[in-house]
Amino acid sequence: MDILQKERKLKELQSKIEELDNVELIKKIKEEIESYKNEAMSNLTAWDRVLLARHQSRPTALEYIKYMFDEFIELHGDRLYRDDKSIVGGIGTINGINVTIIAQQKGKTLEENLERNFAMPHPEGYRKALRLMKQAEKFRRPIITLIDTPGAYPGLEAEERGQGEAIARNLMEMAGFTVPVIAIVIGEGGSGGALALGVANKVLMLENSIYSILSPEGYATILWKDATLASKAAGVMKLTSFDLEEYGIIDRIIKEPLGGAHYNREETFKNTKRAILEELTELVKLQPFELREARIDKYRNYGFFQRFNYDNLGGVKR
């Protein structure tokens, strides 16, 4: 039984309470529900976390921005082709610190999702993000990115306009910024589409979000030729926040309320804001040069391999 089914069961139980009028019985049942909730929501599998990260009512980037930042002025357009709605960017302040905010925005309803292209950015979205980030570098504002995307859009026009080039350019330029960059994975972090906003000094992650090279479905189809094995793939892929923190890919896990971010939005936003502020105060102390070198060095050290020491041989002639 996965997390969505458990949620449905809980809702059923709660609706049944309202029909009752015996006070003591209600109290008893409420306690039972509470204990069931604790039991059901505490030991989550990787697949449960995938489902939570994609949950319909999970807070989206704009909700985070609205709560966490004192003010936010949205800016549009990449100055080259058009404005991509799946990436939201702008300037704002958090506790009096001026920052540039870039976020991938999912929709809540189908219409919204169509407008936002299911948070799958086109190249112009990444170019807009890069433009705003360069602006941030000019005015020495820290950059905060919120990542929530299934991946970059794999479509005809996206390819024509150089999806690969746009992502590559973002990766390179982001590594070289001399202002603090903080990336927060708030939902799905899928593949290069997420990484293109995720080259940061500190990468934070919400507890029930995922960050992976491709979707579990894609992994299952590629390796096992069967998309229905996605739940098994999720277990294998090490895409949860806890696994990634163990590997050192992310720096910090932001705690979510029991049952996922959507059960208590305010608490999630508060935790996120606190985490951002803590990291920012640390990063602001560093010199521009240090920030840049620290970021490059951080990514330089990622990798899982072994090396036999051939240094003394000085290469082999072919």
Place this chain on the structure above:
Amino acid sequence: MNLSNLANALNQRKKQKQKFKVTRKRNYTDKSIDVPKGLYEQCPCCKETVNMKQTLENKFVCKHCGEHFKVRAIDRINLTVDPGTFVEKGLGYITLNPLFNEGYEEKINAYKEKTNIDEAYIYGYGELNGNPCVIGVMDSYFLMGSMGSVVGEKVTRSFEYAIYKKLPIIIFTASGGARMQEGIFSLMQMAKTSAAVLRHSDLGLLYISVLTHPTTGGVTASFASLGDIIFAEPNALIGFAGPRVIEQTINQTLPEGFQRAEFLEEKGFVDRVIPRSELKLTLSRVLRIHRRYN
């Protein structure tokens, strides 16, 4: 004595007869001609049988239709670098299995034996018509040239070697993208290699990337499209998402020539499409123009 000799002779005769029978039998049943494997191959474009020995002289280009075949990394180096100048660097990397994927190590070992290289990327020092440079080549025969931890590390190392020697770098890309079996580590290689390009570029050094068939996925979205100068081979498949994925998302068949090198040149993402016969000359000319005598 004589008797045993005779017996021996008889036995031998018997054996010869049996052998003859067997060979005759085989000749009758098996009609295919015994040709060493890999000598003749079918051209994927014009379906003509091609003598691979002759194509080797022709730089692995089909005589009949001009199709550029896939080239192994070692052959590519032989084609590109002046004979006797190549020194391979960055040896001794061992691929591990971070996600404990079933059968991944065996797969790697099988490819190692098959292709005779230890990962999908090799690099080293070389000279092109006397112009020194660092040259790196991806091998699409090794697990589709996918970029895992070791490939990412070696690419980064090749840039660092070029920084250390203050040399320009040429990378021939041929890859299916990031290696799925290594999960998030493969993804991080994209950022790592891009940062390496940045450091190399900061010192005013030249990076030429040559896109060969096929260059897709995470490699296109990292160091392959960050070259100061980007060349491509004719009819090479270059793109971020694979053609099948795009067809699934838009529910249409793709137009012919989509994501090919000529298409990218038209859209402005490739500097020039250069046939293999002129590639070495062009590269060495570009290197000569960027050469620094200090």
